[in-house]
Amino acid sequence: MGRKPNAKTVRGVKDWLEAPAAGIAERGGKLNLLRGAVARATTPLLPDDYLHLANPLWSARELRGRVVDVRKETADSATLVIKPGWGFDFRYEPGQYIGIGILVGGRWHWRSYSLTSPPDWNDPRYGKKVIAIAVKAMPEGFLSSHLVNGVSPGTVVRLAAPQGAFVLPSPPPPKVLFLTAGSGITPVMSMLRAMDRRDAVTDVVHIHSARTAEDVMFAAELDDLHSRRPGFVSHIHLTGANGKFATTALDELYPDWRERQTWACGPLGMLDEIEKHWHEAGLGSALHVERFEVERSATTEGGTVTFGKSGRSVTVDGATTLLEAGESAGVQLPFGCRMGICQTCVVTLSAGHARDLRNGTERFEGEKVQTCISAAAGDCTLEV
């Protein structure tokens, strides 16, 4: 006896001390005890709110990072090396992506990009632990172009914790096939680098499509890996000269492809084709695909609105507000004025696009929207 209530009391005191910092529990780490205690004096703010005035990275209230290097990969793509601030978990899995927020014109813009760095990457060039993402400028994508051409080292960005199920297991399977095109190579780069660092390059074939040789991201590194690691084959397919890579060619090129665990990432058309091919071969479970959210200007009107928590969804036109959409689907959404002035109805848009009906402004994934004056711009999901 005696021990249990005691342990409980200690826990109780610890919880009480940490309480004001409870909102950042996952990111706070060991400092949360101190943070909670000091917050008793800084309430309603956290000590972090004062500290980050001195250094924007000294805050666990929000994940932040600083761009420490921007390296051109090809003419229209670049690698951004980022040093994350307090609370970033470096134990992500190769293949995962992160959300990144960039300040342009006073506004934070939010997108997701695959990590290209292996987990726990310690590059002596940058001192402490860093992460890297690679971005390819999209013709319509104003943010990707900005990231490739407009971001300078020193810029502070917001980050969201790594996530995604497109990951390489550890240890990796004995036989692997990577099928990528364009910037679809980025998550696979993280996997390759992790395998290389862990000395765990098994029997790996990587088929990558790009338009010309100049468009191949990480070309030198792939070459180097190819020559250093006997188990690794880098197969570059140039679509400009040879047309699209045909899945039917696999039988001839790598006849053992059916025995391989396959990871595919690239344009939607390519992925659809691969999926079909694998399913027809009865190999659906050996295939892992990642569909990038396509950056675009949503000229779409209306769409299917999904309500994340209840799982319900409803298809509406571009004039129906999200609030009305919810009500028609029988989902209780918070509201007040129903005219866009009180902010009672604000919820997070967890996927897709929405449009502010008053002025046509587009809202992206990760942003908060007023449901009473916003409509779906294509399919979208609300976090309610």
Next chain:
Amino acid sequence: MAITDIRAFAHLTAEDVETLGQELDTIRRSVEQSLGERDAKYIRRTITAQRGLELAARAVLFGSRNRWAWLSGTAMLSVAKIIENMELGHNISHGQWDWMNDPEIHSTNWEWDMTGPSAQWRRAHNYSHHTYTNVLGKDEDLGFGILRMTRDEAWRPIHLVQPVANIVLAALFEWGIALHDWTIEKQLSDTPRFQVLSEPNRLFGRKIARQVTKDFLIYPAVTGPAFMSTLKANATANLIRNLWAYAVIFCGHFPDGAEKFTEEQLEGETPGEWYLRQMLGSANFSAGPVMGFMSGNLSYQIEHHLFPDLPSNRYPEVAVGVRELCEKYDLPYTTGSLGKQYLLAFRTIHKLALPDRFLRRTADDAPETSSERKFAGITLHGGPENRPWSIDPATGKRRGLRSAMHEAKIVLRAKAEHEKEVLRGAERTLRAKARQEKDLLRRARHALRKSAASNPA
């Protein structure tokens, strides 16, 4: 009766009201489109400055046993708390900075340094007050449930203590607001009254505990031997912030000219009429950049009520457009110095403490509220055929509420003048008559005395 038909009251046609609404929408859109780096910098700098000032104040208060340190520390802390309350807390919670998409400066996350939880305030204020501005029985901010601010509300004996209640409210403003919002939150969320551990109660209790311990226990204790003087400094800073916030709010809604409305007006209210209600229900006070900043730009209360979610730093420029529209549609734009606006509110508080039989005006033409009935039965200058809703044939200008009010004032004054004149005439006649009678009496008495002298018994 407060205003039941805003169009009739404003002396505008339905089309006028609609175009007015569209023009206000245009102002809104042009501000929204030009939001950018400059605005974002403004709010970030304000936050940095406010936090810096507060840190400095807290540091200085370590020496608060010294008189000068106490004074300067308290002054800095008061200013920091005022900025935190007005320009930051109030405006961010309105969603004015949500466009930046920064979760740290967002209406859904911001918590302010006041007794009541921001979340409860947001519901009560952003929804109840801003949607139903000055609608009797709907807008709970009308007198905050303890003051009678319009003679539309029946007098009760409790109103006699209004002058004292007003002072208490001013000094404890944050507590008044907190209790007020807490009650509304419980109403809006249908929380059973006697459920002690309900969610609103818990949120409320936790926030109060944190606020009170911070200012009255932790900070004083941290300064050690200066415990008492730091405690006094914190209490003083809270008091000053309360008084200032109270003054700003009262100047925004209770001076003469800030009208009240009845629920009838809400029925089928168009967006244009909604705008009009906000315009006629609020009042500004004149302020330079510094006073504007310290009031969270609520010196532009009219603009704030028209566009509660546009960034406050834009209100001065919005005001230019709004004033032009008032000019164009011949509408009043209620403003004046802070002192004047407060005195008007102060007068109403004290006047309405009294029962109606002591008041001369009715709810239709009282200084603190009027209704469209005020114009009924008055033949205005332009003749009834030009009223209401007309264009002045001489100037080609729209004749709306402002001219009507002006003319009504003249007519009413002339009427009063005339009545006074009649009264004076009657008085004169009566007095002359009295004099005559007195004279007669005197003569009779004189004659009597004379005859008595000549005929001794």
